[in-house]
Amino acid sequence: MSYELSYWSTSPLPTIFAVCGAYIALMMLIMCLFMYSKQRKNAYLYMAAAFLFIMTYEGLNIHSALTGMPVFSPESDILRFIQLFSFVLLNVSVVMLYRKIKTMHYWLPLLSAALLVLPLILPSFLPFTLDPIWQSIYFDCFQFVALYLAFVKVTPRIGQPVKYAMGLAVYTVWGILQSIHTYSGTLASVLQGFALALPVLFYSIVFFILFRRIVELMQSIYRSAITDGLTGLYNRRHFMKYLDHYTSQELKISAIFCDIDNFKKLNDTQGHARADEVLKQVAAIMEEELEGIGITGRYGGEELVALVVDRKVKPAQVAENIRARVASETIVTLSIGYSVLRKGVRGDELMKQADKAMYHSKTNGKNKVSDYRSMKTASAEPKESAG
Structure with a gap:
């Protein structure tokens, strides 16, 4: 010892x-x-x-x-x-x-x-x-x-x-x-x-x-x-940060703007809980379709948005895939618009273009996809012929 x-x-x-x-x-x-x-x-x-x-x-x-x-x-x-x-x-x-x-x-x-x-x-x-x-x-x-x-x-x-x-x-x-x-x-x-x-x-x-x-x-x-607490997608503020970053780099990106058809009616008839469940289903589909090629976000209410950043991917096909899956896998449909970034266009302008294209789908039968450039060209043709 x-x-x-x-x-x-x-x-x-x-x-x-x-x-x-x-x-x-x-x-x-x-x-x-x-x-x-x-x-x-x-x-x-x-x-x-x-x-x-x-x-x-x-x-x-x-x-x-x-x-x-x-x-x-x-x-x-x-x-x-x-x-x-x-x-x-x-x-x-x-x-x-x-x-x-x-x-x-x-x-x-x-x-x-x-x-x-x-x-x-x-x-x-x-x-x-x-x-x-x-x-x-x-x-x-x-x-x-x-x-x-x-x-x-x-x-x-x-x-x-x-x-x-x-x-x-x-x-x-x-x-x-x-x-x-x-x-x-x-x-x-x-x-x-x-x-x-x-x-x-x-x-x-x-x-x-x-x-x-x-x-x-x-x-x-x-x-x-x-992120948005309900859907898990990026919230609007953070989504727009990504958008501004990509547009400032003048990268070839596309914006997709989605709006759930008759969402207010769904809220009124089946309740907020059921409507929230459907919103999460749509968000999950969008995340799956954009995985590896872009990002998704909740713009507000029933409006969901996405950016396609892979230059090899056609935004029209991505938008159509989202629309078709939502129509077949959920009880709602989507009106979708998309726009491809052009030189000199800012991020907020790109989203406004996609929003206008979505509104065109909404006012022309719903459950469809509209391209902003095609929509703009079509609306300009009567003016040209009149001239």
Whole structure:
């Protein structure tokens, strides 16, 4: 035992691992506070609190390593309190990252704090002296109950269950090694080195879980900012950004403008829910037909639009495919107009041309496709003959 203490008092590993753990906790704390300032999601506050406690825990470990104290300090109940309370906070925050939790669950950290404080204050109220080992047993029981609940209650409710289960497994091994050291009073040097690395590994796994979840949430926020909530197509503002980009590059593109025939009547007779379902069906058909050759968007109401950016594809054929599929696969039909970009035409002008062509289809029988240029040529012919 004296050899082991002498070895670990001179080894830099305890300090290195404690510093690594504190650094990861600091990065996580900063990340959580930053995300909370952007999204005001309580999960980030809970996780920030958890990593603040972890920083404190690792800070005490750094002090312990630098002063030559044992690697594990079974006599330091404050360390166990901080370690276990941060674990509870971490589990609650991980669940909150993925779903809303009941109000009663917000009291779990307070209940855990009360249970963890109990062995610290209870001896002073008792008329007799307890064997100090009972506190270690109490903390170990609390730890393994918390681990069991994390495996059973937390892991199935989050989006990265396998990765988090691996983290919990690492934490479990760490707890077992702590217990062996506490009750046996010794631990092989190799196992001590292994045990020192486990907290850093656990924090790293949680870091990657948090990082991936933040990326998912940011993608979701961005997606909601550029797409229509009902159809999933680009919203009008973002669709027009794409259109302006393509027209500014003077690329050969075509705009398709679709309007669902008799949509108001469908709303009035079958209800908004049924009308929304039909709108989503039409949007899905358009997305399938434009996949790989262009983009789609919701212009407003029952008006859906598309850009054909593949120069090899004929917009007339794409428009006809959309019209035919909607007529055969849904309970509605479409009036469609399209226009090919000409030199000197701006994006908004191109959409107006396609809109006029759609209106021509709408006023000439519906359920048809009209080409703006052909429509314009046909309307100009009587004037030329009259001249």
